[in-house]
Amino acid sequence: MDPSGTLLFGEFRLDAIRxxxxxxxxxxxxxxxxxALLQYMAANPDRLIPKRELLSKVWAGVYxxxxxxKTTVRDLRRALHxxxxxxxxxxxAHR
Numbered sequence: 001m002d003p004s005g006t007l008l009f010g011e012f013r014l015d016a017i018r019x020x021x022x023x024x025x026x027x028x029x030x031x032x033x034x035x036a037l038l039q040y041m042a043a044n045p046d047r048l049i050p051k052r053e054l055l056s057k058v059w060a061g062v063y064x065x066x067x068x069x070k071t072t073v074r075d076l077r078r079a080l081h082x083x084x085x086x087x088x089x090x091x092x093a094h095r
Contacts (some may be wrong), residue, residue, distance in 0.1 A: 007042050010088060012080065014042055021079065033058060033068075034075045041090070048093055 005016035013022045016039055021028040030038070036058045041049065054069055073090060076082070082089045 009042075010080075014038065028079050030079055031072075031075065034072050034079070037069075037072050038076055 007014040011023055021030055040057050080089050
């Protein structure tokens with residue numbers, strides 16, 4: 001992410017200052033936790049982030065199950081038009 005809090009990837013722009021994901025000039029609606037997860041992953045590129053770390057950083061102090069992470073990743077993939085079988089943006093590693 002550059003100093004202005006903006007990250008360009010594919011046809012998307014993540015604006016951390018405004019708390020928005022944009023595709024061109026259109027705002028891509030994201031729930032707050034989905035945006036927070038995307039922002040955390042964007043701040044930690046090119047590394048495998050363990051599930052426990054994601055849960056503790058994005059859902060700090062809140063008891064949640066692993067399903068919340070699965071659901072939020074699915075929501076992000078849908079918003080980014082990212083196929084889990086041929087990912088462009090979010091790649092997961094099982095076990």
